[in-house]
Amino acid sequence: MHSDVVLWIVVATALAFDFTNGFHDTANSIATSVSTRAMAPRVAVLMAAGLNFIGAFLSLAVAATIAKGIVDSTSVTLLTVFAGLIGAIAWNLVTWWRGLPSSSSHALIGGVVGATIASEGTSGVFWDGLVEKVAVPALVAPVLAMIAAGIAILVAYRIVGRQSPGVVSRGFRVGQWASSALFSLSHGTNDAQKTMGIIFLALVANGNMSADADIPLWVVVSAASAIALGTYFGGWRIVRTMGAKIIKMDPAQGFAAQGVGSAVILSASHVGFPLSTTHVMSGAIMGAGAAKRLSAVRWGVAGNIVLAWVLTLPCSAAVGALTYGVVRIFGDGSVGPVVVVIALVAALIALFARRSIGGGRAVPAEGTR
Amino acid sequence: MRLLGVVELGQIVEVIWVSIVAGVGITAIFSFVVLGSARSGEARRAGRPAASVAYALLAALCLVAFAAIVVVGVQIMLSKEA
Numbered sequence: 001m002h003s004d005v006v007l008w009i010v011v012a013t014a015l016a017f018d019f020t021n022g023f024h025d026t027a028n029s030i031a032t033s034v035s036t037r038a039m040a041p042r043v044a045v046l047m048a049a050g051l052n053f054i055g056a057f058l059s060l061a062v063a064a065t066i067a068k069g070i071v072d073s074t075s076v077t078l079l080t081v082f083a084g085l086i087g088a089i090a091w092n093l094v095t096w097w098r099g100l101p102s103s104s105s106h107a108l109i110g111g112v113v114g115a116t117i118a119s120e121g122t123s124g125v126f127w128d129g130l131v132e133k134v135a136v137p138a139l140v141a142p143v144l145a146m147i148a149a150g151i152a153i154l155v156a157y158r159i160v161g162r163q164s165p166g167v168v169s170r171g172f173r174v175g176q177w178a179s180s181a182l183f184s185l186s187h188g189t190n191d192a193q194k195t196m197g198i199i200f201l202a203l204v205a206n207g208n209m210s211a212d213a214d215i216p217l218w219v220v221v222s223a224a225s226a227i228a229l230g231t232y233f234g235g236w237r238i239v240r241t242m243g244a245k246i247i248k249m250d251p252a253q254g255f256a257a258q259g260v261g262s263a264v265i266l267s268a269s270h271v272g273f274p275l276s277t278t279h280v281m282s283g284a285i286m287g288a289g290a291a292k293r294l295s296a297v298r299w300g301v302a303g304n305i306v307l308a309w310v311l312t313l314p315c316s317a318a319v320g321a322l323t324y325g326v327v328r329i330f331g332d333g334s335v336g337p338v339v340v341v342i343a344l345v346a347a348l349i350a351l352f353a354r355r356s357i358g359g360g361r362a363v364p365a366e367g368t369r
Numbered sequence: 370m371r372l373l374g375v376v377e378l379g380q381i382v383e384v385i386w387v388s389i390v391a392g393v394g395i396t397a398i399f400s401f402v403v404l405g406s407a408r409s410g411e412a413r414r415a416g417r418p419a420a421s422v423a424y425a426l427l428a429a430l431c432l433v434a435f436a437a438i439v440v441v442g443v444q445i446m447l448s449k450e451a
Contacts, residue, residue, distance in 0.1 A: 058447055136376045140384065148389045152396035159400035163407040171403030178435070182442050189446045255399065260392035266442045267387040273380055284392075 005334035006078045007206045009341065011199050013085045015226040018195035020092040021104040022052060022230025025191065027238040028101070028261070028281040029184040029231070032254035035243030036169075038176035041234075048184040049232035055188020056196075056224030069129040070109055071116040078202055079327055080115040082337050085198070086344065087111025087320030091312060093348070099237035099245075100308040103276035106134055107316040108194065114317030118324040130313075138309060141275040142283030145264050149287030153256040157292075160252070172251035179258035186265055187277055188227065195223040242282065245301045247289030257284040279309065395438050401431040 029052075030044035039047070088107040095102040109130075116124040160168045199219045203209045209216075247253070261277070261284040268275045282305055289296040327336030405428025412421035 055446070132376050136381070140381060144385055144388055145392075148392035151389065152393045155393055155397045156400040159397065160404050160407070163404060167407040167410070168403055171406060172399070175399045175402070175435075178439060182439055185443065186446055252400075256396045259395045259399065260388075262442060263391035263395050264388040266445045267391045268384045270445045271380060271384050271387060273384045275384075 003078065003206055006082070006337055007202055007208070009334065009337045010078050010082050010085070010202045013082055013089070013337075013341070014195050014198045014202070015222055017085045017089050017092075017104075017108065017198075018192065018223055018226035019230035019233075020089050020096070021191050021195070022049075022227035023233050023235045024092045024096055024102075024104055024230075024238065025187060025277060026231050026234040027242040028277045029180055029187060030234075031239045031241075031243035031281075032249065032258045032285065033176045033180045034239060035249060036173060036176065036251040036254040038173035038251060038254065039180070041239075044180065045232050045234045047181060048187075049228040051181055051184035052188035052192065052231045053224045053228035055185045055190075056192035056227060057220060058185070058189050070126055070133060071112055072120065072124045072126070075116060075120045075124045076112075076201070076205070077119070078205055079332070079336070080112065080119050080324060081198060081202055081205075082340075083115035083118070083320045083324035083327060084108060084112030086323040086340060087114055087316040087318075089344070090319045091316040094315075095308055095312075096235045096237060097351075098304075098308070099241045100305055101238050101242055101278045101282050102305075102308045102312050103138075103278045104191065105194065105276060106138065106309075106312045109134055110313040110316030111320035113313070114320030114322075115324040117317070118321035119328075134313060137273070137275050138279060140273075141264075141268075141279035142286070142306075142309075144275075145260060145280040145283035146287035146290070148264060149257050149260040149284035150291035152260050153253055153288045153291045156252050156256055169251045172255040175255045176251065176258060179255060179262055182262045183258060183265075183277075183281075184231075186262060186269075187231075188224070190269075190274070190277070192223045192227045195226065196220060199223065241301065241305075242285060246282070246285050246298060246305075247296050249285070249288065253285075253288040253292065257281070257288040260284045260287075391438075395435065398431050398434050398438070402428050402435060405429075405431060 026045060026048060029048040030039070030041075033039045034041050034044050085108070088104065088111040091102070091107040091110070092104055113125055113130065160171075196215055196219050199222075200209070200215050203216075203219075204211050243249075249257070258281075261281045264280050264284070265275060265277055286297050286302055323340055326340055330336035330339060405424045405426075409421045409424035409428060412418075412424055
């Protein structure tokens with residue numbers, strides 16, 4: 001009975017994480033299109049949400065066992081998964097509040113690593129796996145995207161340089177519809193799988209299913225719905241950072257950033273070296289701006305973003321470990337997770353109540369919808 | 370050869386060159402779509418129908434190439450393995 005309650009809490013928490021993942025990553029799909037006015041904000045989120053939903057059904061490859069090769073799978077319990085999810089959700093919310101794009105996958109890995117360290121000690125973590133799946137991709141993704149987008153925008157300017165700016169802008173705005181759609185679809189095939197994998201693992205760990213069973217349809221539908229809903233709500237603070245605060249971009253830069261972003265992610269996926277969509281898009285936007293003029297990039301904003309990337313793993317790990325510690329105070333049962341969920345929801349309500357009292361001034365970007 | 374003892378250097382090199390070729394390629398191809406459309410309109414207004422058709426053809430061919438790249442992208446998404 002207790003384990004069933006814990007299971008359903010884990011499932012609900014996984015869907016909440018999925019929602020924050022979509023919400024957090026809306027910017028990757030639409031920031032460039034919205035800021036260059038290729039699309040109206042509401043149309044952009046509607047399209048991104050729809051394609052994320054469809055994408056979630058297109059690929060059910062459960063490489064989605066996100067922490068595979070990073071923590072000892074025999075030590076993973078429902079409580080460590082729960083604590084890891086709370087670490088990831090907390091980090092996603094903090095970075096959203098600060099308007100900083102950061103990787104939801106790295107936050108989830110950090111949360112699970114922290115919870116595993118709290119439960120098993122450092123021997124439960126495969127450090128080589130952490131370097132391979134987190135550290136190296138985090139170094140490669142933004143630099144590669146920056147260089148590729150820099151070259152791409154210089155080539156684009158060279159090709160269309162003598163044409164009327166109005167015609168060129170209109171053309172690239174049309175292209176942004178395709179690049180944005182491709183990016184959203186790709187996001188759906190990647191990120192919803194993580195949640196499906198976590199729910200599936202929880203069902204297997206709880207003895208509800210065998211490890212070789214197919215993913216139940218309700219898991220696919222609920223994960224696809226959660227990420228699409230999150231995307232539709234849109235993390236507008238991050239959209240504003242990526243779309244307007246890093247560089248003031250023209251439609252050619254927006255297209256180059258998004259086209260290169262899609263190309264880099266799909267190329268890496270093809271080669272079997274998955275990269276963070278957030279790192280790739282942020283790097284591509286910086287590259288598209290820097291190639292035009294180095295001073296076009298607001299390096300202070302870029303520095304804050306990089307700092308958030310560096311802090312993602314340790315901070316989400318710390319929250320994951322702390323959550324696991326708190327949960328264990330109440331034993332193996334469902335009381336601990338219930339207490340943590342109530343505390344998190346209460347903190348969120350307090351945060352939003354404070355924002356409402358402040359007249360919503362803290363969220364200027366919400367008005368862009 | 371392995372980087373930091375855990376990541377195949379060859380794999381990273383492949384990601385780098387494939388990404389740069391694909392990223393720059395897709396941007397360049399769509400830039401030719403924009404260029405072809407713009408020049409085709411200019412040529413038509415200037416009363417040069419042959420040039421207008423030639424530029425329109427360039428735009429159309431590049432648009433087909435761009436669409437083909439998008440299809441390849443979707444195929445890569447669909448062929449992901451666990």
